[in-house]
Amino acid sequence: MPADTVSVTGWGRTAPTVARLIRPRTYEEAVAAVRGCGVRGGIPRGLGRAYGDAAQNAGGAVFDMTGLDRIHAIDVDGGTVSCDAGVSLHRLMRVLLPLGWFVPVTPGTRQVTVGGAIGADIHGKNHHVSGSFSRHVLSLELLTADGEIRTVRRDTPLFDATTGGMGLTGVILTATVQLQPVQTSLMSVDTERARDLDDLMARLAATDDHYRYSVAWVDLLARGAATGRAVLTRGDHAPLDALREGTRARRDPLAFRPSRLPPAPAHLPEGLLNRRTVACFNELWYRRAPRARTGELQKLSTFFHPLDGVPHWNRIYGRGGFVQYQFVVGHGQEETLRRIVRRISEHRCPSFLAVLKRFGDADPGWLSFPLPGWTLALDIPAALPGLGALLDTLDEDVAAAGGRVYLAKDSRLRPESLAAMYPRLDAFRSLRAELDPRGVFVSDLARRLAL
Amino acid sequence: MKDAFGLPQSLLVLGGTSEIALATARRMIARRTRTVWLAGRPSPALEQSAAELRALGADVRTVAFDALDPESHEPALGKVFAEGDIDMVLLAFGILGDQAHDEREPLSAVRVAQTNYTGAVSATLVSASALQNQGHGSLVVLSSVAGERARRANFIYGSSKAGLDAFTQGLGDALHGTGVHVMVVRPGFVRSKMTAGLAEAPLATTPEAVATAIEVGLRRRSETVWVPGALRLVMSALRHAPRALFRRLPI
Numbered sequence: 066m067p068a069d070t071v072s073v074t075g076w077g078r079t080a081p082t083v084a085r086l087i088r089p090r091t092y093e094e095a096v097a098a099v100r101g102c103g104v105r106g107g108i109p110r111g112l113g114r115a116y117g118d119a120a121q122n123a124g125g126a127v128f129d130m131t132g133l134d135r136i137h138a139i140d141v142d143g144g145t146v147s148c149d150a151g152v153s154l155h156r157l158m159r160v161l162l163p164l165g166w167f168v169p170v171t172p173g174t175r176q177v178t179v180g181g182a183i184g185a186d187i188h189g190k191n192h193h194v195s196g197s198f199s200r201h202v203l204s205l206e207l208l209t210a211d212g213e214i215r216t217v218r219r220d221t222p223l224f225d226a227t228t229g230g231m232g233l234t235g236v237i238l239t240a241t242v243q244l245q246p247v248q249t250s251l252m253s254v255d256t257e258r259a260r261d262l263d264d265l266m267a268r269l270a271a272t273d274d275h276y277r278y279s280v281a282w283v284d285l286l287a288r289g290a291a292t293g294r295a296v297l298t299r300g301d302h303a304p305l306d307a308l309r310e311g312t313r314a315r316r317d318p319l320a321f322r323p324s325r326l327p328p329a330p331a332h333l334p335e336g337l338l339n340r341r342t343v344a345c346f347n348e349l350w351y352r353r354a355p356r357a358r359t360g361e362l363q364k365l366s367t368f369f370h371p372l373d374g375v376p377h378w379n380r381i382y383g384r385g386g387f388v389q390y391q392f393v394v395g396h397g398q399e400e401t402l403r404r405i406v407r408r409i410s411e412h413r414c415p416s417f418l419a420v421l422k423r424f425g426d427a428d429p430g431w432l433s434f435p436l437p438g439w440t441l442a443l444d445i446p447a448a449l450p451g452l453g454a455l456l457d458t459l460d461e462d463v464a465a466a467g468g469r470v471y472l473a474k475d476s477r478l479r480p481e482s483l484a485a486m487y488p489r490l491d492a493f494r495s496l497r498a499e500l501d502p503r504g505v506f507v508s509d510l511a512r513r514l515a516l
Numbered sequence: 517m518k519d520a521f522g523l524p525q526s527l528l529v530l531g532g533t534s535e536i537a538l539a540t541a542r543r544m545i546a547r548r549t550r551t552v553w554l555a556g557r558p559s560p561a562l563e564q565s566a567a568e569l570r571a572l573g574a575d576v577r578t579v580a581f582d583a584l585d586p587e588s589h590e591p592a593l594g595k596v597f598a599e600g601d602i603d604m605v606l607l608a609f610g611i612l613g614d615q616a617h618d619e620r621e622p623l624s625a626v627r628v629a630q631t632n633y634t635g636a637v638s639a640t641l642v643s644a645s646a647l648q649n650q651g652h653g654s655l656v657v658l659s660s661v662a663g664e665r666a667r668r669a670n671f672i673y674g675s676s677k678a679g680l681d682a683f684t685q686g687l688g689d690a691l692h693g694t695g696v697h698v699m700v701v702r703p704g705f706v707r708s709k710m711t712a713g714l715a716e717a718p719l720a721t722t723p724e725a726v727a728t729a730i731e732v733g734l735r736r737r738s739e740t741v742w743v744p745g746a747l748r749l750v751m752s753a754l755r756h757a758p759r760a761l762f763r764r765l766p767i
């Protein structure tokens with residue numbers, strides 16, 4: 066199997082390390098790659114959309130799973146799909162929408178693999194209704210450190226260690242996933258503005274239950290009383306009768322037509338993003354949003370994946386790359402959330418719209434991120450002076466409130482902070498010690514956080 | 517592993533009692549570093565340095581290392597890397613010598629050259645290959661503005677640093693694409709025991725300022741860092757000054 070020695074980073078383009086990239090095309094090749102990966106081990110990688118160092122492995126092997134991308138079976142009546150872990154959600158949408166089915170959970174980009182979705186136990190705008198991705202995984206096949214392939218069923222320790230396990234229990238080869246029925250490929254969306262953070266939280270708490278999908282885009286650069294002003298967009302899949310008779314949409318209601326713009330150029334001047342330009346963008350964006358609008362029909366891609374329209378948008382942060390900080394704190398910890406928002410805002414982080422969402426019930430994955438409460442995510446240029454220290458203090462606040470930071474987004478957490486955030490960490494470590502005594506599966510994230 | 521800001525969790529200092537290195541270690545410990553190796557000639561001062569860093573909460577160990585004994589570098593440093601990944605190696609050993617004396621005593625001039633240049637060549641090559649096997653890490657080398665252009669007043673030291681600087685730049689290019697980041701640090705006059713009792717040069721700075729510059733350099737993955745930053749321009753002017761003029765400058 067060919068292996069290239071390449072420099073690897075996550076989506077945030079920080080902390081590059083070098084590894085042998087191996088792209089198995091068959092399960093046999095995957096087994097051979099795991100068996101022969103050498104002393105510095107290996108880690109599976111999907112489409113590299115984790116922001117930090119989860120899918121890199123300095124000096125060792127990285128298994129690029131996108132070469133295993135077959136869809137094996139679709140149950141059109143029962144709404145399930147069995148496929149290789151390297152299949153992207155984009156591809157699933159293309160194939161499944163015309164059949165009247167949608168993925169059960171989609172993140173803010175379609176460019177993730179099924180393996181990455183399970184490995185990070187991803188959540189979407191429907192978390193408060195549908196939970197995280199693993200809730201819809203009926204079973205999976207896992208290639209473990211001994212080179213064996215095991216079928217892993219729900220409600221077993223290995224399942225719960227693997228969902229959210231960041232690739233550290235083994236390589237997911239295939240999965241069977243329960244789908245969401247839809248009548249059209251359009252979304253019916255309600256938009257409203259919130260004038261500040263408290264107004265926003267009140268609106269989300271009061272009426273989130275009316276919507277399957279809900280998210281708010283928050284302006285953390287707005288000063289003073291306007292801090293945390295936001296635009297809420299909430300909605301559901303549009304039913305067929307929401308489409309007007311005689312329109313193109315009505316004639317072909319399940320057509321999937323994502324919008325696409327040219328990619329961001331490879332080399333952009335440094336300092337393009339600064340407080341002024343970003344504040345200006347946020348201002349325009351807030352003003353542009355309607356005060357209140359209901360039942361607007363939007364494309365799936367506009368509603369779920371606005372950033373996918375600009376391939377390689379991560380380049381706009383320049384050479385230094387960027388960090389995404391996403392944390393969750395439980396219901397009742399609103400004061401912590403307010404304090405953190407205030408701190409970020411006081412630090413004047415040139416951050417494009419942050420995303421605030423209310424999570425519903427947690428799923429059992431031992432290192433799964435969501436817990437019932439409030440989650441906030443924001444992108445910040447890594448070059449911002451003082452950012453590291455700021456985020457360290459936020460970690461302490463989050464941990465003290467019983468919350469946690471999302472590993473799929475992380476590139477800078479300290480190992481000391483981790484144990485408090487993930488109480489099942491010890492169980493995870495012992496399972497790994499038993500299943501993988503030689504430490505075959507290891508990543509830069511695992512080394513940094515001693516997972 | 518280094519984090520998104522280039523901050524190391526583990527640090528190996530070559531020249532474990534260097535004031536600049538200790539200021540850097542203190543700063544790294546305050547931010548991220550948990551494991552520190554101080555490599556140096558065994559002495560109470562070395563143990564004292566380790567104790568000071570331990571008091572800041574780091575796990576600190578010392579290892580015997582003599583720049584003048586290159587044969588020992590491979591086994592001594594090999595032992596350190598065998599214990600776990602090293603995210604940053606800081607090459608900080610060096611001696612200033614005594615120019616007037618060393619001009620009269622060729623053997624002591626050679627000692628300066630052997631410590632600062634050949635000793636460093638061997639120690640960096642050993643470290644670089646270990647870092648390359650890891651696929652990550654920063655190699656930070658304390659060069660000096662003195663190496664930028666040899667001066668009448670300290671050309672023995674200056675030439676050794678010029679050699680080290682050129683060597684490190686070349687090594688950085690050789691390691692490009694291996695995941696190993698090589699950074700040359702060129703401080704001006706730093707107030708430390710190396711310069712104790714000497715007349716201060718303009719733009720004199722502190723070990724703490726060098727530590728700060730190193731932290732910023734790590735974050736930016738810089739290849740060259742001047743401390744203070746203004747020296748870059750000053751030295752660029754001096755480099756181009758005609759010999760006849762340069763010779764007579766009071767520097």
Ligand SMILES: Cc1cc2nc3c(=O)[nH]c(=O)nc-3n(C[C@H](O)[C@H](O)[C@H](O)COP(=O)(O)OP(=O)(O)OC[C@H]3O[C@@H](n4cnc5c(N)ncnc54)[C@H](O)[C@@H]3O)c2cc1C
Nearest residue numbers: 111112113114115172173178180181184187188231232237
């Ligand atoms: C624009 C954008 C928006 C996003 N929005 C969201 C969001 O709304 N919600 C959310 O939860 N996440 C979100 N993410 C994060 C993203 O969904 C996750 O990081 C996801 O894991 C990426 O999948 P990937 O295929 O790119 O995996 P990678 O980034 O390549 O890998 C991620 C992790 O999964 C593991 N993994 C990958 N493949 C396998 C496999 N076959 N077997 C075992 N483990 C495997 C890797 O080892 C690694 O630990 C977003 C990311 C971006 C860039």
Ligand SMILES: NC(=O)c1ccc[n+]([C@@H]2O[C@H](COP(=O)([O-])OP(=O)(O)OC[C@H]3O[C@@H](n4cnc5c(N)ncnc54)[C@H](OP(=O)(O)O)[C@@H]3O)[C@@H](O)[C@H]2O)c1
Nearest residue numbers: 531533534535536557582583609610658660705706708710
């Ligand atoms: N101070 C300045 O103005 C200045 C300016 C530019 C560059 N620099 C460079 O920065 C580095 C650190 O300087 P500093 O100011 O921190 O000076 P310092 O405190 O005097 O440190 C020098 C270090 O070198 C070590 N050393 C000397 N010979 C050695 C040998 N044979 N083997 C192992 N270690 C040896 C010393 O260890 P012992 O305890 O065993 O002696 C000491 O740890 C040096 O390379 C220096 O050239 C300094």
